[in-house]
Amino acid sequence: MNKAEMAYKPVEYSIRTVDLTMVYRSGRVEVPALYDVDLDVEKGEFVAIMGPSGCGKSTLLHLLGGLMQPTSGQILIDGTDIAQLGDAERTSVRRLKVGYVFQRFNLLPTLTAQGNIDLAKKIHGNGHLNPYKSEEIFEMLGLSDKIHFRPSELSGGEQQRVAIARALINHPAIILADEPTGSLDSRNSQQVLRVLQTLNERLKQTIVMITHDSEAASVASRIVEMRDGQIFKQASHLAYEPELEGLL
Amino acid sequence: MESMVVANMRSRPTRTFISVLAVAIGVILMLIIGGIVSGTLNDYLNRTMSVGADFILQPSGASIFYAFNNATLDGRIAQKLRETSGIGAVTPVLAMMNVSEFGLVFGIDLESYNQFPGRLQIVSGTASLKGDDVIVDELYARVHKLRPGSHLTFKDHDFTVSGICKPGAVVRVFAPLATLQDLNGTPGKATIMFIKVAPGAERSEVESRLRGTYAGYGLTSTQDETLLLADTKMPGLKEFQVVVIVVSMLLSFMVVLVAMYTTIFERTREIGILKSLGASRGFIVAMILKETVIISGLGVLFGIVVSELARKAIIHAFPTLQVSMTWPEVLTACVLGLLGGALGALYPAYKAARMDPVRALTYE
Numbered sequence: 050m051n052k053a054e055m056a057y058k059p060v061e062y063s064i065r066t067v068d069l070t071m072v073y074r075s076g077r078v079e080v081p082a083l084y085d086v087d088l089d090v091e092k093g094e095f096v097a098i099m100g101p102s103g104c105g106k107s108t109l110l111h112l113l114g115g116l117m118q119p120t121s122g123q124i125l126i127d128g129t130d131i132a133q134l135g136d137a138e139r140t141s142v143r144r145l146k147v148g149y150v151f152q153r154f155n156l157l158p159t160l161t162a163q164g165n166i167d168l169a170k171k172i173h174g175n176g177h178l179n180p181y182k183s184e185e186i187f188e189m190l191g192l193s194d195k196i197h198f199r200p201s202e203l204s205g206g207e208q209q210r211v212a213i214a215r216a217l218i219n220h221p222a223i224i225l226a227d228e229p230t231g232s233l234d235s236r237n238s239q240q241v242l243r244v245l246q247t248l249n250e251r252l253k254q255t256i257v258m259i260t261h262d263s264e265a266a267s268v269a270s271r272i273v274e275m276r277d278g279q280i281f282k283q284a285s286h287l288a289y290e291p292e293l294e295g296l297l
Numbered sequence: 298m299e300s301m302v303v304a305n306m307r308s309r310p311t312r313t314f315i316s317v318l319a320v321a322i323g324v325i326l327m328l329i330i331g332g333i334v335s336g337t338l339n340d341y342l343n344r345t346m347s348v349g350a351d352f353i354l355q356p357s358g359a360s361i362f363y364a365f366n367n368a369t370l371d372g373r374i375a376q377k378l379r380e381t382s383g384i385g386a387v388t389p390v391l392a393m394m395n396v397s398e399f400g401l402v403f404g405i406d407l408e409s410y411n412q413f414p415g416r417l418q419i420v421s422g423t424a425s426l427k428g429d430d431v432i433v434d435e436l437y438a439r440v441h442k443l444r445p446g447s448h449l450t451f452k453d454h455d456f457t458v459s460g461i462c463k464p465g466a467v468v469r470v471f472a473p474l475a476t477l478q479d480l481n482g483t484p485g486k487a488t489i490m491f492i493k494v495a496p497g498a499e500r501s502e503v504e505s506r507l508r509g510t511y512a513g514y515g516l517t518s519t520q521d522e523t524l525l526l527a528d529t530k531m532p533g534l535k536e537f538q539v540v541v542i543v544v545s546m547l548l549s550f551m552v553v554l555v556a557m558y559t560t561i562f563e564r565t566r567e568i569g570i571l572k573s574l575g576a577s578r579g580f581i582v583a584m585i586l587k588e589t590v591i592i593s594g595l596g597v598l599f600g601i602v603v604s605e606l607a608r609k610a611i612i613h614a615f616p617t618l619q620v621s622m623t624w625p626e627v628l629t630a631c632v633l634g635l636l637g638g639a640l641g642a643l644y645p646a647y648k649a650a651r652m653d654p655v656r657a658l659t660y661e
Binding site for chain 1: 300301304305308566567569570571572573575576577653654658
């Protein structure tokens, strides 16, 4: 099957990238970040992306979330090529289909946990269609007694769980997690990974998670390893054996 | 979003307070300076009307604001006017500016002046205006602690208070016409003539007759609405009011611009977070504008309250000064205060909306 046929194949993937290339430009200097990346993520799949610093993992995640436009190639999100869309349309796709979880939690410091969740609902605009209420999500994430706390009053693990609740509140089809355990100790890391795994199993949400941690990656159903802006190898987590030095 | 806007304001109380204060100062400037100008002018015009004259005769091109005019009107015209058919009363007046108090003093012939409905009503002392006599109104007497027999110096000339009249007359200080003519160096001259139509005479006929006979003079009918709009004719007044409004708006505009511009840089990462959550440019612009509208609204409210208190304090401290604060003036100040703030927030809002989300998310 050639690439053109793949691009028009009936949608069965949550995410597909075709020849995805990203080159950063700074004046006359061009810094390549991704070359011809072809990545398929099935609906409901949990994919971990690993690789050394500078290999293009974060760039890939930002492109998948429509936070930037690629130099060339396609990014199909539920069949819509967001690489062809303008800023407003990409924002709309992100709002409706994507939930982000960041390494540094990125909660708004002036708002309480509940305020952060409400803001996400407000931005989404269709919060009333969500099958889950904030209370249920807080319950599921063990945050029921923390909803009136501000981020500065929460532990790192609690903040990350609030960030996950925020990503989850609008029931996005895809959750993009950028090193969600990168700022956590091992106990909190385990807690957050369990939450992500549960979400994937119970809510059937597609999760793409960047991580440096092979133990974290082991909760995913598939591990994709990147190197120098390209996919170096990929395998199910059971079959995956890291080969790169300095990967961890 | 409302809670986020309020949370942002509460998290930066100093910035919020300074912004509110700047908008309030703009509103206070508009209301107090504008109020003093319009209050004084309106008071002056009302007093002019209170004389009860039907016409005011002046040299051609002279302003209704007598202080701007020289006494160039020949006093003998008064007698000629009295002989004109249909005219019941005429009184010549010489208006002089008391620069030290920024108030007018009228030199009048008391006998002819008192033929008008707005005649001086003496409440103490005597109705005498000869030589160095002076009559002041009750308010002026109270402020300057004067009573019949007290001395008053004007133009280096010593006057004696002969009587105190009720307030509401065209000016607060009246001196003999001849004395002021001498002091002014214009014997036999007057600034204006108040003219009253005789009972039973047709006003319009008298007016046409006067306009025909005194074509080279300025004749203002007190029924003429343009007299009431005379503040628009005062030289430089409109420009002054525009300058006050522009300065006030600029103050709100610039402080809000700087405050919001600084804020969006402080909040770069937060804006990145909002974008990662799918916030549209419109959402971000609306968020910043809402915050500005709340800040400006608080500033306007604060400004109105302080202006009202200041107005009362000014009137208490300077009873002869009039500070008007009408609903249209308050409404104008509200609109301009909000507009100045909103305009100041537009550029920061535009910058925030166009921020690159990836750069914003990695901003330290």
